[in-house]
Structures are given as structure tokens and as C-alpha cells.
Amino acid sequence: MRPLLLLLCLIFSACVLAQTPPLSPEQTVRQLYQAYGQDSASPPPYFGNIGEKAIISTRMQNAVALNHQLTLRGDANWPDSDPLCECQDYENLVLESVAIKPVDETHVNAVVRFRPFADSDERVTQTLMLVAENDRWLIDDIRGKYGGVYQNINRANQSMLAKLASLQKAQPEDFVYALFNHLNDYSWPWTWAVSQQYRQAVEEYYQASFYSREEWAAQKGILARTATRPWPWSWTRPFAREYRLAVNSDNQQAFVRPDRLTEEMSVDRFYLYNNPICHCVESQLNDVEAIHIVEQYDNFARIEVLFSLKDAASVEHKEQQLMLRRVDNRWEIEDFIDPESGSLLKQMQAITRQRIWGE
Known part of the structure; x- marks a missing residue:
């Protein structure tokens, strides 16, 4: 009985390890912000990307996609700035610190502090709420001085859907x-x-x-x-x-x-x-x-x-x-x-x- 129990434990441990993303939460966050730095060879990732290029969770992707559908072509949709840097512009962003706070096996919070402009003393502190999905750590929400990104975009979506529903008649x-x-x-x-x-x-x-x-x-x-x-x-x-x-x-x-x-x-x-x-x-x-x-x-x-x-x-x-x-x-x-x-x-x-x- 004990050999069988040991075997089951080993199989379970292997499954848990297999589900752990290859990049740690801190490595993931640093990689995201590296694209904003002076030495970056490529532009920052698009927040609304889906599939292999996605940096946001399925939940967030669904909210962004719905907001995109609810916005006329050529109009500005929500958010109107980059949630990762909480800015519309930056220059040689400097990431000063990343503090990882585990929540459970598949969720962690990453508290980041950075300067959007390298030659400025202005600092931004916000929390990236990460979830392990598809063998990667993805952004499930961002909490900053304007509240939660998911909450804000979902509120905008629900407000628009309610407006559309009010136009319906029998x-x-x-x-x-x-x-x-x-x-x-x-x-x-x-x-x-x-x-x-x-x-x-x-x-x-x-x-x-x-x-x-x-x-x-x-x-x-x-x-x-x-x-x-x-x-x-x-x-x-x-x-x-x-x-x-x-x-x-x-x-x-x-x-x-x-x-x-x-x-x-x-x-x-x-x-x-x-x-x-x-x-x-x-x-x-x-x-x-x-x-x-x-x-x-x-x-x-x-x-x-x-x-x-x-x-x-x-x-x-x-x-x-x-x-x-x-x-x-x-x-x-x-x-x-x-x-x-x-x-x-x-x-x-x-x-x-x-x-x-x-x-």
C-alpha cells in the first residue's frame, strides 16, 4: 500500500511542477517592463493581445474584447492610456523595485515601483495581480491610483450594455x-x-x-x-x-x-x-x-x-x-x-x- 501511495504522491508532485510557469512572477514582471526601458529592442506588448502574445488573463481579455466591440471604429475606447505604466507617454522607464506577494498556488500580487521618465523623480506604484494560465503568469488586474483596471473597464462595459438595453422595445x-x-x-x-x-x-x-x-x-x-x-x-x-x-x-x-x-x-x-x-x-x-x-x-x-x-x-x-x-x-x-x-x-x-x- 505504501509503495502505491508514494507513487501517487510522485505523480501528483510532477503534475504540480508541470503546471508551474517556466518564468517566475518576478521574471515575468521584469520582462514586461524591460520593453519600456532605454535598451529595449522592441516596443512594449499591446495590452489587448490575445493568444500566444497575450499578457492578460482570459477574464481580462474578455473584458477588453467586449469594450472594443462596444466602441465605434476610430473612437477612443477604454482604457485610453497604457495600464502597465499608468501613462500615455514615457521615456526610458526605470523599474526600481518588484515585490512578490503570494496569494495561493495560482495567484500572486506583484507590487511594482517605477519612474516613467528616467530624468524625472516622479514615481508610480501599482499592483499587478497575476494568475497562472496556459503555463504563463498573466495579468488578471492592475490596481493603482485610479482603482482596478478590470473593475473600471467592466463598469464601462456594463454601463454601455445598460444603455443599449434601454433602447430595446417590445x-x-x-x-x-x-x-x-x-x-x-x-x-x-x-x-x-x-x-x-x-x-x-x-x-x-x-x-x-x-x-x-x-x-x-x-x-x-x-x-x-x-x-x-x-x-x-x-x-x-x-x-x-x-x-x-x-x-x-x-x-x-x-x-x-x-x-x-x-x-x-x-x-x-x-x-x-x-x-x-x-x-x-x-x-x-x-x-x-x-x-x-x-x-x-x-x-x-x-x-x-x-x-x-x-x-x-x-x-x-x-x-x-x-x-x-x-x-x-x-x-x-x-x-x-x-x-x-x-x-x-x-x-x-x-x-x-x-x-x-x-x-
């Missing part, structure tokens, strides 16, 4: 009225009023549009200016913001030469940045004049909306139809049908194919 025409009635508050992304298929089309259009603008970004100096900046200053993010300013500018020639991109930028403004619920910039909405049910059965509804838009000089009367479907007791928009040009979804998909494959 009847499809009431849901459409709520969408139009809340366009001007800017507190919710229209991408969460549409179906997964439509969101995917927006994502594909965005990728086809912005990655094809890399040459333009380099010409504007964006890549060079952000190459050494920490997350979230990867080139796609400031590029999206600057490009958004460009496509929404009344003077696009201030951003690009007259013979470059002006026409495509106008198209991007329509499909990416103009809210398709009204085919407009939200502040242009003047009035909802009428809402009619054209067709309705089971979990499907086709709603016609008559509304008006205004600018400094005039009021324009518009009409469009929204194709709705109820999924999991929630109304979502499958497509927008313009009386003259037809399906917005099909138009957007056609432009995406043309930009990727030249079809």
Missing part, C-alpha cells in the same frame, strides 16, 4: 423611434443596434479601407511619429483618429493633395462615420416625421421612416426602410434600404470586394 416601430430619438446623445455605438452580419461587413470595410491607406499614413508621418510610443499608440489607432478628422473635414485638401483620396474619403465618411440609422452625422437630425410598419411577421419587421435633416442653410426631407429581426428577444437591424440606391449592406460589401480584389 414593438419594432417603438425600437426604431427610440434609436432616432437617442441619436444625439452620442453615448452608444450604432454598431450594436445592427446584426452580427452587418457588424462584420463594417469590420471588413474598415480593414479594406484603412490598411490600404498605409502609404498615406507614412506620408503624413504618422508611422514615424508613433513607432516608439506605447500602447495604445499602435499605428492603426492614431491613424484612425487622424483619418476620421480628415474624412469629416470640410477642407479635406488640408489633409491630402487634391488629386489623392478625396473621393474615397467621401465614400468612407458615408459608410463608416455617418450613422446609417439616419444616413447622417447625428447632429444633423432635425425631426422624425413618421414611422410605418411596411411588413411584419414572426421575428421580422420592415419599418419605413420619414425624417428630416438640417444644416445651416436648409432642411432636407429623407426616407429609408430598416430591416429588423428579433434575436434572443432583442431587435437588431439587418439592413438599411434607401429608396433610390437600395441595400446599404450590399453596397458596402461590393466596395470592400473591389478594394481587396479589384472586383
Whole structure:
């Protein structure tokens, strides 16, 4: 009996050892902050990475991913600074100390103190809460002077989900009225009023549009200016913001030469940045004049909306139809049908194919 018990103990010990990450918590933390130092050959890791490049736990990845989905393309999502250095900028960060405090077999807290700028006396102290997952120590939370990162991002997510839930109504025409009635508050992304298929089309259009603008970004100096900046200053993010300013500018020639991109930028403004619920910039909405049910059965509804838009000089009367479907007791928009040009979804998909494959 004793030999069998000894064998079981050895097997159990081997399993425990096999689950221990090869890098210790302190080695993991020092490796993370080394990327911010003067001698680093590579930029710091992106906080929102997933898979093999992830530095955050599954729980944190899920929270970051949801926040990303709840944010319109080109808008700043949460957090708007790098949680690891609690900063938007740094220069030759100096890690002064790392104190490891075990919690249990798979959790430890790492209290770190560092100077974001080597030539400054300003110091930051925060706690990295690490969890052992997938043979690595990953960040499950960061506690600093602004509270916990996970708590803050989860609070932002839940607030947005509650706002979206408040727009849902039992009847499809009431849901459409709520969408139009809340366009001007800017507190919710229209991408969460549409179906997964439509969101995917927006994502594909965005990728086809912005990655094809890399040459333009380099010409504007964006890549060079952000190459050494920490997350979230990867080139796609400031590029999206600057490009958004460009496509929404009344003077696009201030951003690009007259013979470059002006026409495509106008198209991007329509499909990416103009809210398709009204085919407009939200502040242009003047009035909802009428809402009619054209067709309705089971979990499907086709709603016609008559509304008006205004600018400094005039009021324009518009009409469009929204194709709705109820999924999991929630109304979502499958497509927008313009009386003259037809399906917005099909138009957007056609432009995406043309930009990727030249079809």
C-alpha cells in the first residue's frame, strides 16, 4: 500500500511542477517592463493581445474584447492610456523595485515601483495581480491610483450594455423611434443596434479601407511619429483618429493633395462615420416625421421612416426602410434600404470586394 501511495504522491508532485510557469512572477514582471526601458529592442506588448502574445488573463481579455466591440471604429475606447505604466507617454522607464506577494498556488500580487521618465523623480506604484494560465503568469488586474483596471473597464462595459438595453422595445416601430430619438446623445455605438452580419461587413470595410491607406499614413508621418510610443499608440489607432478628422473635414485638401483620396474619403465618411440609422452625422437630425410598419411577421419587421435633416442653410426631407429581426428577444437591424440606391449592406460589401480584389 505504501509503495502505491508514494507513487501517487510522485505523480501528483510532477503534475504540480508541470503546471508551474517556466518564468517566475518576478521574471515575468521584469520582462514586461524591460520593453519600456532605454535598451529595449522592441516596443512594449499591446495590452489587448490575445493568444500566444497575450499578457492578460482570459477574464481580462474578455473584458477588453467586449469594450472594443462596444466602441465605434476610430473612437477612443477604454482604457485610453497604457495600464502597465499608468501613462500615455514615457521615456526610458526605470523599474526600481518588484515585490512578490503570494496569494495561493495560482495567484500572486506583484507590487511594482517605477519612474516613467528616467530624468524625472516622479514615481508610480501599482499592483499587478497575476494568475497562472496556459503555463504563463498573466495579468488578471492592475490596481493603482485610479482603482482596478478590470473593475473600471467592466463598469464601462456594463454601463454601455445598460444603455443599449434601454433602447430595446417590445414593438419594432417603438425600437426604431427610440434609436432616432437617442441619436444625439452620442453615448452608444450604432454598431450594436445592427446584426452580427452587418457588424462584420463594417469590420471588413474598415480593414479594406484603412490598411490600404498605409502609404498615406507614412506620408503624413504618422508611422514615424508613433513607432516608439506605447500602447495604445499602435499605428492603426492614431491613424484612425487622424483619418476620421480628415474624412469629416470640410477642407479635406488640408489633409491630402487634391488629386489623392478625396473621393474615397467621401465614400468612407458615408459608410463608416455617418450613422446609417439616419444616413447622417447625428447632429444633423432635425425631426422624425413618421414611422410605418411596411411588413411584419414572426421575428421580422420592415419599418419605413420619414425624417428630416438640417444644416445651416436648409432642411432636407429623407426616407429609408430598416430591416429588423428579433434575436434572443432583442431587435437588431439587418439592413438599411434607401429608396433610390437600395441595400446599404450590399453596397458596402461590393466596395470592400473591389478594394481587396479589384472586383
